[in-house]
Amino acid sequence: MELDSWQQSPLAEEFPYANVVRYVRSVGKHFLATPVVEALVRARAAGTGAAGDDTARDHLRRFLSVVLDKHDGTYDYTTYTALDLLRPRQAPPLQEFEDEVGTRIAFLLYDALAFESGAALGHRSQLPCMRPSPEVVEKRLRHGLRVAVEMDMLSGKPLTPKVSGLQERFDQLTEVIETAPSGMASRLDQTLMPVYVIHDEYLFIRVLQSFESIFECLARLASEAIRRLEARDAEEALRSLSAISRVLSGGLPLFSLLATMQRESFEFFRKFTEGASAIQSVNYKTFEALCGTPAPERVESPAFRSVPQVRGRVLESMTTVRGAADALIASRAHEPDVGARLAREMAQIEAVHQRWKRTHYRLAVRMIGSVSGTGYTEGTPYLRSVIDNRLFRRAEETTH
Ligand code: HEM
Structure with missing residues (x-):
């Protein structure tokens, strides 16, 4: 009824976003009632001609693409994680981007932890099925806060002190979320649309x-490293490469947080996430392809076939960190130790990436054992096989 009344004089800015999100969370995206889907489809049609500025209309269009992905047959990893609504509309310059990403992750985690503590205290009624035990909640708060506080670039790390109990932690998290940068609250709200209510x-x-x-940040840093290498600015290139290792290793504890997920819960809701897998992550594969040229077998495998836009760029031949570093070294237009320092930074990134892949593999084994992946691979055997790949492969090399 609310959607239909909005359509009487549609204004993009006044779309009932919060109520649509509330409804989606009350049943799960996989179970939207047909009359609601029909009303949303009508609202989308009305939205194209809605009053308001282009940005507001564009935001509404992207929001409805996320909500209606299952209906539209476009459901995948990008729509599941609502990435188009999560990124800031205008990507900030690189210098500010790292801070933006850190702050974004901190708030994503503050929000998750407010949900965890809020649900445990009975202050949250959404996603009510299969609540975790108090011990698991405690563990989540510990792991989650460790990463969030480390990543937080804005709120002055107010969450480090010990608290007397769950209520105080919840109040603290709610308070810090209220201080979120402008636009963050609605971004947080609109980017959490589960497939079910677990x-x-x-x-x-x-x-x-x-x-x-993090992957988005890595892809930008790798592009920047290439740009600096091509400009023969080895010091700045080295700085970007070192930032890649720092950002990627800063994210590793997120796996400990996710390891607290209850296997039975995951098993239940992943029935409805079929077709959405991080194998479709454009940022992850862009980062990989910017580091070095992937082996032809990998380009032909589900790894790159799941991201056709990145695969297309690889086939057309992309400039890579490996290629640009080799060219700089061959030019001899650098200080004598630059070759060794570049090699060290690349080895460091490789080592952190290996840790990422091994940790991911172990978590996947624990969560799904030997069942197939939601991205249509055989599952963990696929993940085991990709561990041997190397990031900084030269185009002419015959190994992985
Ligand atoms: C319960 C936790 C997880 C499980 C069980 C899991 C499982 C899998 C599986 C089976 C694949 C192979 C593709 C497929 O068929 O789906 C995969 C790929 C992938 N996953 Fe995960 N995953 C988990 C968490 C994560 C997280 C938190 C991330 C971070 C975004 C992630 C990132 C990736 C990436 C980037 C790939 C592609 C790897 C490649 O193609 O080389 N996964 N995952």
Whole structure:
């Protein structure tokens, strides 16, 4: 009824976003009632001609693409994690981008932890099924706060002190969320649309979004490293490469947080996430392809076939960190130790990436054992096989 009344004189800015999100969370995206889907489809049609500025209309269009992905047949990892609504509309310059990503991850986690503590205290009624035990909640808060506080670039790390109990922690988290940068509150609200109503999916989505923000940052840093290498600015290139290791290793504890997910809960809601897998992550594969040229077998495998836009760029041949570093070294237009320092930074990134892949593999084994992946691979055997790949492969090399 609210959607239909909005359509009487549609104004993009006044779309009932919060109530649509509330409804989606009350049943899960997989179970939207047909009359609601029909009303949303009508609202989308009305939205194209809605009054308001282009940005507001564009935001409404992207929001409805996320809500209606299952109906539209476009459901995948990007719509599941609502990435188009999570990124800031205008990407800030690189210098500010790292801070933006850190702050974004901190708030994604503060929000997840407010949900965890709020649900345990009975202050949250959404996603009510299969609530975790108090011990698990305690563990989540510990792991989650460790990463969030480390990533937080804005709120002056107010969450480190010990608290007397769950209520105080909840109050603290609610307070810090209220101080979120402008636009963050609605971004947080609109980017959590689970497929079902099982408690742990909240954490799962927030962790995926946090990692995805990290991958986005890595891809930008790798592009910047290439640009600096091509400009023969080795010092700045080295700085970007070192930032890649720092950002990626800063995210590793997110796996400990996700490891607190209850296996049975995951098993239940992943029935409805079929077709959405991080194998479709454009940022992860862009980062990989910017580091070095992937082996032809990998380009032909589900790894790159799941991200056709990145695969297309690889096939057209992309400039890579490896290629740009080799060219700089061959030019001899650098200080004598630059070759060794570049090699060290690349080895460092490789080592952190290996840790990322091994930890991911172990977590996947624990959560799904030997069942197939939601991205249509055989599952953990696929993940085992990709561990041997190397990031900084030269185009002419015959190994992985
Ligand atoms: C319960 C936790 C997780 C399980 C069981 C899991 C499982 C899997 C599986 C089976 C695949 C192979 C593709 C497929 O068929 O789906 C995969 C790929 C992938 N996952 Fe996860 N995953 C988990 C968490 C995560 C998280 C938190 C991230 C971070 C965004 C992530 C990132 C990736 C990436 C980037 C790939 C592609 C790897 C490649 O193609 O080399 N996964 N995962």
